Amino acid sequence: MPENQHTEYKQKVTPELEKEVVAFLNSKEGGVIYIGIDKHGEIVGLPDADQEQLLIKDRLKNNIVPSCLGLFDLALEQKEDKDILKIIVAGGYEKPYYVKKYGLSEKGAFIRIGSAAEPMTARQIESLFSKRVRNAIGNIQSPKQDLKFQQLHIYYQSVDKTLNEQFARNLELLTEDGKYNYVAYLMNDINTVSIKVARYKGLDRVDLIESNEYGYECLVKATKQVLDKLQLENRTSTKITAKERQETRLWNAIALREAVINAFVHNDYTREIAPKFEIFADRIEITSYGSLPSGLSQEEFFEGFSVPRNKELMRIFKDLDLVEQLGSGVPRILQAYPKESFQFSENFLRLSLPASEEIAPQDTPQDTPQDTPQDTPQVEELLKVMDGQHSRQELQDLLKLVDRENFRLNYLQPAINAGYIALTLPDKPTSRNQRYYLTQKGKNTIK
Structure with a gap:
């Protein structure tokens, strides 16, 4: 070319x-x-x-x-x-x-x-x-200056990176006059940003049957909590035919993860409006505040051209391996869902992902454990290779898995949620010293 x-x-x-x-x-x-x-x-x-x-x-x-x-x-x-x-x-x-x-x-x-x-x-x-944007979150002063970043330090340590004494300047968490900016506020341990994950009984917002609230903490932690929640909701249904065992997720796992990350990274936080996540009987809707960046057409958006609204957030999420490559998110979503899944308005961008089957109210992960992700062959495979305590990398090596996120989403997290695997440091889930071991329930499962 x-x-x-x-x-x-x-x-x-x-x-x-x-x-x-x-x-x-x-x-x-x-x-x-x-x-x-x-x-x-x-x-x-x-x-x-x-x-x-x-x-x-x-x-x-x-x-x-x-x-x-x-x-x-x-x-x-x-x-x-x-x-x-x-x-x-x-x-x-x-x-x-x-x-x-x-x-x-x-x-x-x-x-x-x-x-x-x-x-x-x-x-x-x-x-x-x-025309230069002066109200970007990097230029807005944090509403408070007494900020703590213990959670952010832990997340960097979990990917074998260390934040030094100059981290606030290196990560662009300061305004030009040296005050903490709004990026720092989003990344500090305590803030007022509320993230809602709601479930409705039908096809509209009339009958709310479950509401979960995350946030008020480091935005990275809130992102991971929403990812874990939706991973749990994204159950696997199994059909056994004469020829094979067919397993289908409600939503494509890769597309769903990219959609959640995009919503957090590209949301316009200048109005203190956070992204929201809503599950209906036939779909999940992910809504972020702020439409397309000025000058970027819908076609360019679909082709993967990137104009990050929050470059500081993009940099941090990429440091922590939450974002793989600039401009890769939307093309990955489009591999599983059509362009019509995206809805653009003057102030919001909404992505609607249809479910592979109807999501009945009783089909929550708590009500039908036989249909949840923990019953997949991936989890069974993980349990079989465990003997004693293992680090995440050791488990990936035993399973011959390279993709860290695939291991977390499809193997480790479902097994932890099912109670098959426990953490040696439950109060520090992202510690570099973290080890995983089989619970009695896990041992009984593989007997």
Whole structure:
């Protein structure tokens, strides 16, 4: 594929890399830069891609203003047995972006036109600057300044990362005058953000039969709690035919997870409105506040072009392996559900996922344990390999599983919810020292 408005090839890392990234940041949809492919599209590879990856991340972090952290993603790929680097750049919210050493000028600000990064005119710079979003959550001061981040520290430790004394600045949790911003408020241990997960008896909101409230805590913890709740609700029904045993989830597990993460990361929190999750007899609806970002069309949205509303949240969620790659969420959802599942309005974005069968009120996980996810072959397989205490990684190795989220969603969490497996540190579920062991109920199950 030749270079175009969204694709740039570079044989090696050059001094002009920042210029190309800035041009994509200032464009509407962003783009992708491949390092290790020449201008003709021929793959040449990189001798030390890992080292180049570190250098690129450092350059983009320090040489572009405003900060583009959370707006780019680096991926190491292999093509024709050669290593190349893929830099995915999202369109930024705080345009115009510019190369720091040249300042906000025609020499430092660029925009993508066709397959080239062109200097922006003074008029273009002034126009974009006048429209710059100033009410982003990174610029809004936290309603309180006495914040604690114990939960956030634990989540970073759980993925073998450590937050140092400068973490608030490194994660962009501070305003320009050094005060905690609204991102910090969302990430601290106690806040006022309430997340609702509701269940209704029929097809409308008339008959509420169950209401769960999460939140008032680190947004990462609230996200994980909602994921776990919906994972439990996403029961597996089994049909045994003459030829095979057929198992079907109410909703596609990958699409459901991506939808939940997207709702949390891209929600507009400036009005203190949180995403909500509603289960009806025939569907689940996930609603987030804030419609499409200005300038992003519905077609571009469906194609996976990314304009993160909350780049700071995106960066943290990616650090914690909750987000895999910029722009991957919507395409993954569309692999399982049609575009018509998305509803756009002036102030909200709603995703409606139809259930594979009717969700009767009595079919809750508590009422019909034989239909819940814990009865799946994956859980049975997990229980059989356990002997003593194991770390998460040890269990994945025993099962020969690479995908951590697949292991958590389909093996570990259902087994814990069923009471088959217990934690050695129940008060610190994400501790790096956490181990898992069979309960008596689990041992009885495999006898």
